[in-house]
Amino acid sequence: MADALFLAISVLTIGSAIAALEMRSLVYGSIALMGTLGGVAGFYVMLDSPFVAMFQLAVYVGSIAVLILFTVMLVKRELIFKKIEDPKRKFAGIGLMLIVILALGAVIMDSGIKTISTDSEPVDFREIGGDFLTYYWPALILMALILAGSVMGALVLARREDTIENEQ
Amino acid sequence: MSVIAPKFRLGYFLKGIFDNAFWILTIVTLAGIPAIQIVLFYLELPVIDGELLTAFLAFTWLFNPTMQVPLIKALIYSDLFRIVAFPGFGFAALIAAGTIFVERKMLAKLQLRVGPFYCGKVEGILQLAGDGLKLISKEIIIPAKADKPLFWAAPVLFVGTAAAFVALIPVAPGGWVVADLDVGLLAVFAVIGFFPIITILSAWSANSKFPFIGGIRALHQMVSFEIPLILSLLGVVILTGTLNLSEIVESQSSFPWIIFMPIGAIVFFTTMLAELERIPFDLPEAESEIVAGWLTEFSGMMYGLVQLGSYLKLYAFAALFVIIFLGGWTGPVFWPPLETEIITEGIPIPNYAGDPILTVNAPGLPLLDQDPNEWVLQQQGELQYTSGQLLVSGVIWFVLKTVGVIFFILLPRGVFPRIRLDMLLHIGWYKLIGLSFVNIFIALGLVYAGVIGPGGIL
Numbered sequence: 001m002a003d004a005l006f007l008a009i010s011v012l013t014i015g016s017a018i019a020a021l022e023m024r025s026l027v028y029g030s031i032a033l034m035g036t037l038g039g040v041a042g043f044y045v046m047l048d049s050p051f052v053a054m055f056q057l058a059v060y061v062g063s064i065a066v067l068i069l070f071t072v073m074l075v076k077r078e079l080i081f082k083k084i085e086d087p088k089r090k091f092a093g094i095g096l097m098l099i100v101i102l103a104l105g106a107v108i109m110d111s112g113i114k115t116i117s118t119d120s121e122p123v124d125f126r127e128i129g130g131d132f133l134t135y136y137w138p139a140l141i142l143m144a145l146i147l148a149g150s151v152m153g154a155l156v157l158a159r160r161e162d163t164i165e166n167e168q
Numbered sequence: 169m170s171v172i173a174p175k176f177r178l179g180y181f182l183k184g185i186f187d188n189a190f191w192i193l194t195i196v197t198l199a200g201i202p203a204i205q206i207v208l209f210y211l212e213l214p215v216i217d218g219e220l221l222t223a224f225l226a227f228t229w230l231f232n233p234t235m236q237v238p239l240i241k242a243l244i245y246s247d248l249f250r251i252v253a254f255p256g257f258g259f260a261a262l263i264a265a266g267t268i269f270v271e272r273k274m275l276a277k278l279q280l281r282v283g284p285f286y287c288g289k290v291e292g293i294l295q296l297a298g299d300g301l302k303l304i305s306k307e308i309i310i311p312a313k314a315d316k317p318l319f320w321a322a323p324v325l326f327v328g329t330a331a332a333f334v335a336l337i338p339v340a341p342g343g344w345v346v347a348d349l350d351v352g353l354l355a356v357f358a359v360i361g362f363f364p365i366i367t368i369l370s371a372w373s374a375n376s377k378f379p380f381i382g383g384i385r386a387l388h389q390m391v392s393f394e395i396p397l398i399l400s401l402l403g404v405v406i407l408t409g410t411l412n413l414s415e416i417v418e419s420q421s422s423f424p425w426i427i428f429m430p431i432g433a434i435v436f437f438t439t440m441l442a443e444l445e446r447i448p449f450d451l452p453e454a455e456s457e458i459v460a461g462w463l464t465e466f467s468g469m470m471y472g473l474v475q476l477g478s479y480l481k482l483y484a485f486a487a488l489f490v491i492i493f494l495g496g497w498t499g500p501v502f503w504p505p506l507e508t509e510i511i512t513e514g515i516p517i518p519n520y521a522g523d524p525i526l527t528v529n530a531p532g533l534p535l536l537d538q539d540p541n542e543w544v545l546q547q548q549g550e551l552q553y554t555s556g557q558l559l560v561s562g563v564i565w566f567v568l569k570t571v572g573v574i575f576f577i578l579l580p581r582g583v584f585p586r587i588r589l590d591m592l593l594h595i596g597w598y599k600l601i602g603l604s605f606v607n608i609f610i611a612l613g614l615v616y617a618g619v620i621g622p623g624g625i626l
Contacts, residue, residue, distance in 0.1 A: 054358045058361050
């Protein structure tokens, strides 16, 4: 059962990733990207971490995919994208992907993880939250500062001088 | 007045019926029965009481009066019943249908109109059935330059997502919920995140100006109001320390959270109106500006499906408000226990004079109690309430509270005008997010002051 599910999710994830790259229509490409992100959420569920899976769905499928769709629909794509049909680039990309996969596989095989125990308890998300607030609090503060800085930078960049102030 | 079928003849009608019957019999004999036998060959049949449950035995039990109550009970406690009927789709669709009718009638009363009146003699009670028949029998028109796969998929996906939202809502104590997740509230947020995608895809796929404008408006509105929606519920999560919706309800057995978090409740209610595209936030469907917004190109049952989905969503949001702020199914248990004689001896059946002449013994009779021994424990004083009592009382309290919240969702439609898009975004990004942070700080203050929460006074 678990193997069939794993296989199905893998086919969904990788197939829709390939589709996201190869589709002619940008909207269908972004729908396929949603399929990939949802498949990753399925992997998280299979790995007994529904907390991360739900955040994957809420953040990546719910927000980032919407942002991509929004951009695709509002932008005239002829102005930005030029079609470059070069088979060499494609083969180079496939070769690069194979090298990366082989390297990662070699690292994992070398690391001594040969067997996986499937009946271990799922990690409680309360423990994760407690760890974040006690042991890893400097990292949490640092991340919050970085996010706040990037939001402020975006606001400064998006600010326009000629906006009419509050005409309610 | 036009005639419904001008060339109607009884002979043609009978011929049609006989033709259909002939073909159905032929196809069932040639294909259906072999298919059933093939499926039965591969099924692993269960063994009950040392007997293999074959199809013959199942039919025997189905028509045996002493086995019928246990059979119905087994059906009620099966997963299929939960998904299709009671806490799942059927229950929610029933409430959604009632909501549509009450909305039309109540709005008419508020505006000194009559509302649906002729259909079904008494106050237009059959108007909803008539509308449903009309929608089903109408032609589905698809715009010539529409993106057909997406256009077809959008209503179905909308109803499916709304049903997934409904599936997360617990209705009664004892696990009456389709999917009892440990991270239920996060799952709710994840499901809510799917609605803007479906809206914008359907709006884009219609390839028409009005739907696209409506879809962009819906996207602005939903994405910007999701943030205060999530933040306004975090206060309750901080106080209860759990994300499971059933546990959130059980934490409110003595008082509902709206007493301590009125600001969070107000923010959640406002964002709920915006997520549901109700007046005063119905810019995506503004009928006086952009025809019907992102629903413009839908026709026939596709429109009906989108409406069903949006009313299912309304029920689910109202139920979520009840679960998180109003205490869900908590309330006094008022359902009386079953009389002892009915269970031990049977149901007495009197004659015309009122003297009992025979008793009918029906095994497994407390139909809603999961375990028939519960009433014995209750008689001995070891159990306060049986699960059947809790179920009935809980469902009644839950439905009463949910209907109240739905009433308050419907009410602004008769009262308020529609607001502008920039005012809407201003409310969402400046005021509601600020208020929801105030709510979170109230919750943190209550926890650190030692009033509520782990080790608190209350």
